[in-house]
Amino acid sequence: MNEIIKNNLSIIHQRIAHACLKAGRDLAEVQLLLATKTVPAEKIKQALLLGETLIAENKVQELKEKHTGLLDVPHQAHFIGHLQSNKIKEVLKYVSCIQSVDRMELVQQLDKRLQAEGRCLDILIQVNTSYEDSKFGLAPENAVAFVGEAAKFDTLRIKGLMTIGLFDADAEKVRPSFQLLKKLSDQIRQEGIPGVEMKELSMGMSGDLETAIEEGATIIRIGTAIFGPRIYPDSYYWNETKN
Numbered sequence: 001m002n003e004i005i006k007n008n009l010s011i012i013h014q015r016i017a018h019a020c021l022k023a024g025r026d027l028a029e030v031q032l033l034l035a036t037k038t039v040p041a042e043k044i045k046q047a048l049l050l051g052e053t054l055i056a057e058n059k060v061q062e063l064k065e066k067h068t069g070l071l072d073v074p075h076q077a078h079f080i081g082h083l084q085s086n087k088i089k090e091v092l093k094y095v096s097c098i099q100s101v102d103r104m105e106l107v108q109q110l111d112k113r114l115q116a117e118g119r120c121l122d123i124l125i126q127v128n129t130s131y132e133d134s135k136f137g138l139a140p141e142n143a144v145a146f147v148g149e150a151a152k153f154d155t156l157r158i159k160g161l162m163t164i165g166l167f168d169a170d171a172e173k174v175r176p177s178f179q180l181l182k183k184l185s186d187q188i189r190q191e192g193i194p195g196v197e198m199k200e201l202s203m204g205m206s207g208d209l210e211t212a213i214e215e216g217a218t219i220i221r222i223g224t225a226i227f228g229p230r231i232y233p234d235s236y237y238w239n240e241t242k243n
């Protein structure tokens with residue numbers, strides 16, 4: 001058993017518990033998602049054997065490669081990367097939720113494929129709360145109308161919103177991104193759109209999970225603080241095809 005992963009996980013759970021206490025929130029409201037990009041299946045498996053249940057990948061290829069190595073440990077996988085339409089059929093083999101839905105064309109193509117398979121899928125809508133060009137996600141001002149449109153597709157269960165937020169070592173600078181996501185989620189909830197739940201706010205990473213929890217996160221996505229630094233820069237995952 002990898003002692004480093006074990007220790008890191010225990011530190012993360014302490015951080016979550018402390019942040020919940022400070023924010024007056026119930027620990028059960030915050031789910032830990034392991035962001036496993038570049039992490040080999042054996043290491044992910046160690047975390048799952050230690051009791052973790054939720055992982056997510058940014059690339060369909062990595063989901064596929066690691067899938068067999070993780071078959072014998074119960075878990076759920078989400079998708080949190082930029083999803084190209086030609087990968088929809090493949091990604092649907094592995095995930096129970098796509099957190100990075102950010103355009104109508106993707107909604108339409110997902111619905112088409114899900115109808116053919118006779119199933120539904122949980123999704124989150126990704127919002128570019130930092131307005132940085134390098135990030136995917138809807139412009140915040142379009143999010144409410146977008147959810148209204150996407151809700152018309154019955155194969156998609158819209159469970160909430162996701163954001164990456166401003167990329168800054170100073171967690172305080174990220175706070176406005178999280179506040180904006182929460183505000184949008186409240187606005188959408190007030191619209192009372194049938195079939196739209198707005199239960200989940202997926203926000204917060206290794207450096208800013210406390211801030212995210214204070215601002216209402218229900219899913220925090222942690223990679224580095226559990227598995228260590230990655231060799232590829234995040235830009236490789238966040239804007240590989242954006243131009």
Ligand SMILES: *Cc1c(COP(=O)(O)O)cnc(C)c1O
Nearest residue numbers: 035080205206221222223224225
């Ligand atoms: C990599 C990644 C994370 C985790 O980031 P860390 O800083 O390593 O914790 C969270 N969300 C997304 C979308 C990611 O790509």
